[in-house]
Amino acid sequence: MIAAIALAALLQTGAAPARPVVVASKPFGESYLLAEMFSQLLEARGFRVDRRPGLGATDIAFRALRGGAIDVYPEYTGTGLLAILGEQPLGTAAAVYQRVSREFRTRFNVRWLPPLGFENSYAIAVRRATADSLHLATLSDLARVGQSLRAGLTPDFIGRADGLPGLQRAYGLAFREVRTLVPAVKYQGLATGQVDVIDGYSTDGLIARYDLVVLRDDRHFFPPYEAAALAAGRLATELPGAVAALTELSGRLDEARMRALNKRVEVDGTAVRVVARDALTSLGLVGAGIAAASPSADVPRQGLMSYLNGERDAIARLTARHIELVALSLLAALLIALPLGLLLERQARHAEGVIRAVGVLQTLPGIALLAFMIPLLGIGVVPALVALVLYSLYPIVRNTYTGVRDADPAAVAAARALGMTDAQILGHVRLPLAAPVIMAGIRTAAVIDVGTATLAAFIGAGGLGEPIVAGLALSDTRMILSGAIPAALLAIGVDAGLGVVERWTRPGP
Amino acid sequence: MLTADHVSKRFGAVAALDDVSLDVLAGASVALVGESGSGKTTLLRCFNRLVDPDSGTVRVDGEDVSTTDPVRLRRRIGYVPQDGGLLPHWRVQRNVELVLRLTERADAGDRARDALVLVGLDPAQFAERWPTELSGGQRQRVAIARALASEPKVVLLDEPFGALDAITRAELQDAFIALRERVSMTSVLVTHDLHEALLIATHVVVMRRGRIEQVASPRELLDAPATEYVRTLLHRARVDRHAAVAS
Numbered sequence: 031m032i033a034a035i036a037l038a039a040l041l042q043t044g045a046a047p048a049r050p051v052v053v054a055s056k057p058f059g060e061s062y063l064l065a066e067m068f069s070q071l072l073e074a075r076g077f078r079v080d081r082r083p084g085l086g087a088t089d090i091a092f093r094a095l096r097g098g099a100i101d102v103y104p105e106y107t108g109t110g111l112l113a114i115l116g117e118q119p120l121g122t123a124a125a126v127y128q129r130v131s132r133e134f135r136t137r138f139n140v141r142w143l144p145p146l147g148f149e150n151s152y153a154i155a156v157r158r159a160t161a162d163s164l165h166l167a168t169l170s171d172l173a174r175v176g177q178s179l180r181a182g183l184t185p186d187f188i189g190r191a192d193g194l195p196g197l198q199r200a201y202g203l204a205f206r207e208v209r210t211l212v213p214a215v216k217y218q219g220l221a222t223g224q225v226d227v228i229d230g231y232s233t234d235g236l237i238a239r240y241d242l243v244v245l246r247d248d249r250h251f252f253p254p255y256e257a258a259a260l261a262a263g264r265l266a267t268e269l270p271g272a273v274a275a276l277t278e279l280s281g282r283l284d285e286a287r288m289r290a291l292n293k294r295v296e297v298d299g300t301a302v303r304v305v306a307r308d309a310l311t312s313l314g315l316v317g318a319g320i321a322a323a324s325p326s327a328d329v330p331r332q333g334l335m336s337y338l339n340g341e342r343d344a345i346a347r348l349t350a351r352h353i354e355l356v357a358l359s360l361l362a363a364l365l366i367a368l369p370l371g372l373l374l375e376r377q378a379r380h381a382e383g384v385i386r387a388v389g390v391l392q393t394l395p396g397i398a399l400l401a402f403m404i405p406l407l408g409i410g411v412v413p414a415l416v417a418l419v420l421y422s423l424y425p426i427v428r429n430t431y432t433g434v435r436d437a438d439p440a441a442v443a444a445a446r447a448l449g450m451t452d453a454q455i456l457g458h459v460r461l462p463l464a465a466p467v468i469m470a471g472i473r474t475a476a477v478i479d480v481g482t483a484t485l486a487a488f489i490g491a492g493g494l495g496e497p498i499v500a501g502l503a504l505s506d507t508r509m510i511l512s513g514a515i516p517a518a519l520l521a522i523g524v525d526a527g528l529g530v531v532e533r534w535t536r537p538g539p
Numbered sequence: 540m541l542t543a544d545h546v547s548k549r550f551g552a553v554a555a556l557d558d559v560s561l562d563v564l565a566g567a568s569v570a571l572v573g574e575s576g577s578g579k580t581t582l583l584r585c586f587n588r589l590v591d592p593d594s595g596t597v598r599v600d601g602e603d604v605s606t607t608d609p610v611r612l613r614r615r616i617g618y619v620p621q622d623g624g625l626l627p628h629w630r631v632q633r634n635v636e637l638v639l640r641l642t643e644r645a646d647a648g649d650r651a652r653d654a655l656v657l658v659g660l661d662p663a664q665f666a667e668r669w670p671t672e673l674s675g676g677q678r679q680r681v682a683i684a685r686a687l688a689s690e691p692k693v694v695l696l697d698e699p700f701g702a703l704d705a706i707t708r709a710e711l712q713d714a715f716i717a718l719r720e721r722v723s724m725t726s727v728l729v730t731h732d733l734h735e736a737l738l739i740a741t742h743v744v745v746m747r748r749g750r751i752e753q754v755a756s757p758r759e760l761l762d763a764p765a766t767e768y769v770r771t772l773l774h775r776a777r778v779d780r781h782a783a784v785a786s
Contacts, residue, residue, distance in 0.1 A: 444624025447589055448638050448685070449614035462628045537628025 050078035051265065051272050054103040054490065056091050057084040057503040058213050059296045060150065060233060060257075060288070064104035066306035068259060068276055074316040075275040082490035084499040085409065087186045088113050090401055090489060092260075096138050099408040099490070101265040102276065106150060107142065108255035110134065112192030119192070123149065123254035139263035143273065144280035145256040148288045152187070152252050153232040153244040154197075160226055161243035168248040172227070173201040182211040182225030192252065193229070200251040214502040214510075217242075233285060235293030236505070257283070282313050296505055337508045338515070341497075349516050352493040355411070355486055356479045356524070359418035363475060367423045368468070371430025372456070378435070385428055392424045396485040404489065414483070414491035421482050422475040429471025433464030462537045469532040476528055480521040484513065494520070540565040540693060540725040541586055546595030548581055555581040556592065557749035563742075565692075568719055569727045570736035572772075573746035579729045582746070583695050586727065587616045599693065614642055617686030617694035617724075621701050623678040625670040631655070631681050632666040638689045654688035655681075657722070659714055676707035680714070687722065696728040700735065712739055733776040737761070745769050 051072050055065030062083055069079045082100055085091040092114055094100045110130040111117050120126065127145060134140040156166055156179075164175050172179075187193035188210060197203055205227065211219050216228045217236045230237060230244075237244060259276045266273045291309055294300045310316040338345065374381040391399075399420065403413035437460040445459045487495030494513040501509030541563035548556040555578045563569050571579035584590040585597045588609040597604045604612055617638075625634050635654055639647035652662040658680040670678060679699055686694050699715075700708045716739055719726070730736055736743045737757040745752040745760070745768070753765035764770040 438627060440620065440622045440624045441626045444618070444620050444682075445626065445637075447587060447613060447618040447620065447624070449610050449612075449641055450637075451610050454641070459626060 048078070048269065050080040051102065051269060052080045052082055052100040054082040054085050054091055054094060054100040056087055056103065057488070057499050058231075059235075059504045060231065060292055061104050062302050062500060062503060063291060063295055063306055063309075064146070064257065064259075066302045067279065067310055068102060068104070070303070070306050070310055071279060071315055072272055072275055074310070075271065077269070077272050077275065082409070084487055084496065084503060085490055086397060086401060086488040088190070090404060090409070093401075093404040094409040094490070095140060095260060095262055097404060097408050098262060098264065099404075099410060100262070101269075101272070102259050102261040104146075104257060105142075105260040106255035106257055107145070108151070108192060108253035109190075110142070110260070111253055112196070113190045116191060119251065119253035123256050126254050127256055127258075134260075135263070141261045141263060141266060141273070143259040143261055143277050145258045146279055146283045147257075147281045148233065148283050148285040149254055149256050150231045150233045150285075150288070151247070151255045152193070153230045153234065153237065154227060154247075155220065155230050155237060155242040155244050156227055157220060157223075158241050158243050161245075166243065166245060168246045169197070169201050169203070169251070170248050172245055173203040176203050176205050176227075179205055179226040180207045180209065180224075181205040181227040182209045182216050182219045183229050184213055184216065185210050187229040197251060200249055212502055214505050217505070233288045233292055235289060235296040238289075238293070239297050257288075278315055279313075282315075283309075299506055299508075302500075302504070334508050334511060338512055341512050344497075345494075345512055345516055348492060348494050348496055348513065349520065351491075352480070352483055352495075352517065352520060355414060355418060355483045355491065355493050356476065356520075359415050359422055359483075360472070360476055360479055362415070362419045363422035363426055364472065366419070367426035368430055370423075371427045371468075372434060374427070374431045375434045375460075381431055385424075385431060388424045388427050391420045396421070396482055397488055400485060400489050409489040409491070411486075411491045413489055414486035414493075418479055418483060418486070422479055425471040425474040425478070426468070427471075429474075430464070430468050433467030433471075434460045437463035465535040465537065466532055469528065469535050473525060473528040473532060476524045477521050480517060480524055484517055540567070540600060541727065542596075542598040543582065543585065544596040544598070546582070546585060546592045546597060548578075548585070548590060548592045554749045556585075558595070559749070559751055560595075561744060561751065561754065563725060563727060565725055566723060567725055568739065568741045569744060570740035570742070571727065571729045571744045571746060572731065572733055572736045574731060576748070577746040578749040579744075579746045580697055583697055583727055583729050586693070586695060587613045587618060614638055614689070615691055615693070617689075617691040619679070619682045619686045619694070619696040619699045621698040623670070623682040625678055625681060625685075627670050629670075630666070631660075631668050631670070631673070632662070634670065634681060635685045635688050637685055642689065644689070650690075651684070651688050654684040657687060657718065658684040660684065674707075675703050676711055679703065679711055683715070683718075687718075687724075690722075692725060694724050694726045696726065698729050698731070701730070701732075708735075715739055733772060745772065 053065050053069045055061040065083055069081055072079050085094060088109055091103050095103060107126045107130050111126055112119065115130065115133055120129065127142065131142045134142060154169060154172065160166065166172055183194060188208065209225055217240055219225045220228045220242065221240045232244065261273060261276065291305055294305045295302055374384055399417045400413065403417055407413035407416060441463065442455060442459055445455050450458065483493050484495030484498055486493050487499045494517040497509045497513035501507065501513065543559055543561045546556050546559045559582060571582060573579045581590055585592055586599060588604055591605065599612065632651055635651035636647040639650055644650065652666065655662045655665060660677065660680055673681065700711050703711065712735060728740065741756065742754060743757055743760050744754050747768055753760065753769050760769065761773065764773055
């Protein structure tokens with residue numbers, strides 16, 4: 031018997047060339063935590079895991095799953111029903127689970143694994159003082175006084191059918207003002223009185239910390255949001271053992287446990303991997319030996335410097351990836367933008383129109399551009415590079431065009447009068463004289479690139495955006511800074527370095 | 540050497556050149572004089588095809604320029620613009636070598652240095668300077684050296700001394716006169732300064748509103764102004780006929 035288990039384990043681990051399981055999460059605390067638990071559980075069962083935490087939001091994560099870029103991520107049945115299938119809320123948790131299981135399997139070849147055991151519904155929360163003075167206990171109460179209150183809602187909630195639009199219809203609810211707040215700041219915004227109402231999750235650890243009142247959904251607008259692993263159909267066919275391993279978690283996490291785990295991450299600031307490992311250990315899913323081997327268990331919040339020091343290997347790796355993204359996208363942008371700028375100088379009639387069109391790309395919100403990329407290019411480095419290239423084009427095209435066009439007119443006229451051909455004027459006069467202007471455009475593009483590349487984390491391309499996105503989701507300032515500080519230094523360094531090149535390209539004395 | 544035969548050119552509604560005919564003999568030094576808009580610069584530019592006339596024929600050394608490749612034509616003709624037009628990213632030496640290098644002359648370096656000496660600039664002192672390190676007069680001297688370095692038969696000068704202060708202008712006019720005594724060339728110079736024209740030209744062409752008022756030697760112009768306009772011009776310039784034409 032033991033031999034058989036050992037053999038099975040050997041076969042599984044021995045089949046090492048098997049591809050890794052790609053585990054993703056959405057960018058909020060609980061999703062990170064569940065994804066990390068999935069990952070550690072899979073690793074404990076001998077699978078290799080490729081972690082892609084913090085993917086954009088529901089839209090991006092689900093497109094990535096359908097497109098085969100990821101294998102599994104934690105999702106909620108209510109979200110699947112309303113946001114993905116676009117249906118109306120219906121009945122019990124079991125009915126919703128049945129509905130999404132059947133529909134996702136036939137329509138998308140995506141499997142809902144058995145629920146993890148807890149529900150995490152939207153929780154509309156107010157300060158206790160607000161609830162007391164206005165006698166608020168239910169969402170119907172809120173609808174009565176909504177006109178006098180300011181709401182701070184997450185972009186995801188504002189946009190989703192099962193978010194603000196549906197809520198407004200169901201309760202006839204209207205606020206005096208709706209502000210968009212990212213998850214990282216909404217609790218602080220509420221606690222400090224910047225807003226009066228926020229959307230949270232019922233399992234958020236921060237609800238208890240800030241002494242908030244969650245208003246009851248007395249018309250049952252929000253459907254049951256049972257948490258479950260959402261897995262690509264091909265995972266079941268290619269790595270059935272991985273699906274089996276993930277189902278070990280089914281039914282094992284109740285709401286109280288989940289809230290406690292979330293609190294450790296969101297309030298105490300314990301590292302996600304530590305909380306995930308402790309949770310799996312206490313559930314008896316992984317051996318305690320692994321836990322004991324790790325020295326960093328439950329250290330209370332360290333200072334920033336010691337945190338950065340502890341993370342330096344990860345920061346170095348992320349910085350290297352960041353530089354890689356910036357360098358490659360800048361190179362590609364150069365190869366496109368330089369010839370385009372020169373071509374436009376010859377086709378002055380079309381120049382402004384084309385440059386304006388390129389400029390429009392610049393104004394697209396980064397996250398939207400990335401979301402457009404997913405159906406075409408999936409997630410990861412390639413779509414991130416394409417998006418970064420599109421963002422880098424404008425300053426280079428614009429500066430190449432104007433630099434070459436406006437190059438010292440007297441010098442250009444004299445060169446023509448003395449018998450230079452157009453090509454010679456371009457090569458010997460216009461380009462050398464425009465070089466500093468073109469370099470300035472490249473420099474601008476590079477600095478923009480360093481900043482924009484942090485968004486690449488939303489589609490799993492890595493880079494210094496990874497700790498920024500995760501830190502925002504987990505309200506962990508140190509984690510945000512561990513990405514933001516190197517990114518800022520990188521931007522300064524790139525700017526200074528290219529500044530030297532710019533001086534060097536300046537023609538003449 | 541240079542011929543314009545019934546040449547007309549319009550820019551929109553404005554007739555820059557209105558049926559202009561002119562013969563410039565080899566070795567002559569012609570000054571085109573007139574106010575702004577008289578067409579003098581347009582006429583100059585017809586000779587190296589910076590302007591193509593609407594009608595009429597322009598010949599250089601007997602050859603119809605409209606059938607000549609403009610690039611090859613320009614390399615055979617020296618050109619000095621008003622502001623020098625030196626390439627700011629090239630040192631003096633490289634600027635003077637410009638046409639020599641375009642025509643792939645092996646002795647470009649030596650010839651450029653000779654040209655600098657010709658315009659009164661010591662190569663040891665000036666060859667390695669940047670254009671920004673020169674005075675206005677020095678820049679124009681370099682521009683003239685650049686025009687002469689390949690020893691063209693024809694040199695066109697577009698208000699070459701117009702932007703200089705009075706003293707520097709006088710120095711360069713003297714240098715130009717001295718230069719013409721040592722180098723055989725045909726030159727056409729545009730100026731709005733009648734003094735300058737009378738001083739350095741063998742033939743003065745007075746232009747007005749796209750037409751030629753008079754073509755004459757300085758002496759003839761002073762003695763017998765052909766039109767009322769020329770007379771007015773001379774009067775307004777207060778030309779002292781004895782001082783102006785010393786030679």
